[in-house]
Amino acid sequence: MTTPDHAGAKADKVLGRMISLSDETATLALGAAIAAQLRRGDVVTLCGDLGAGKTTLSRGILHALGHVGPVPSPTFTLVQHYETAQLHVAHFDLYRLASRDEIFELGFDDARHDGAVLVEWPEILGQDLTGNWLEIRFEDAGEGRSVCLSGHGDWVERLQAIGD
DSSP states (O other): OEEEOTTSSSEEEEEEEEEEEOSHHHHHHHHHHHHTTOOTTOEEEEEOSTTSSHHHHHHHHHHHTTOOSOOOOOTTTSEEEEEOSSOEEEEEEOTTOSSTHHHHHTTHHHHHHHSEEEEESGGGGTTOOOSSEEEEEEEEETTEEEEEEEEETTHHHHHTTSOO
16 A cells, blocks of 8 residues: 655555554564564654553564663653664654754754664654654453554565564
8 A cells, every 4th residue: 555655746555554552462572573674773652542552562572683671661761771682763752842952952863874763652743754663552352452554665575574
C-alpha cells in the first residue's frame, strides 16, 4: 500500500500488520524480533495508553541487543541512553513535553544519527518523521493486547520478518 508522504512530494511505502500479544512473554519476544531488524538511524514509535506495554516492549528490544539490567520508563528522565554491543539506543518519553522544540533540545537528532531511537508518546512529533521508522500501536484486545506495526521506508521489507 502506498500513501503520500507528509510533505506531499512523493509516495512513501507503508506496510502494516497486526500481531496478538497474549502476555508479557509475548511482548518481550516481539521486542527481540524487532531488535534483530533494528539499525542505526531507525526510529521506533510506541503508541498506546498507560500500561499498554510500551516500556515492556522497549525492555525486550534492549535485552535482545545485549543490555543487562533494568529498563525503566523514561517518564521522569525524558530520555535514557543504552550502549549495547550492537547499537547505541536512546529511549525517549515525550508525554510531558510542551513543544516540539524540546525534542531537539533533548538530543533526538543526535541520538538518531548515533544509533536507534525508541519513542514513547510520539504524538508531539507530528508528521515530521522521515526515513526508516516503525510505528507500533498498542490496542486492548480483551484478555491480551494486539499491536499494529506499520513500517515506513525500508521497514516495509524488514517488517515481513517479524511475527512469522
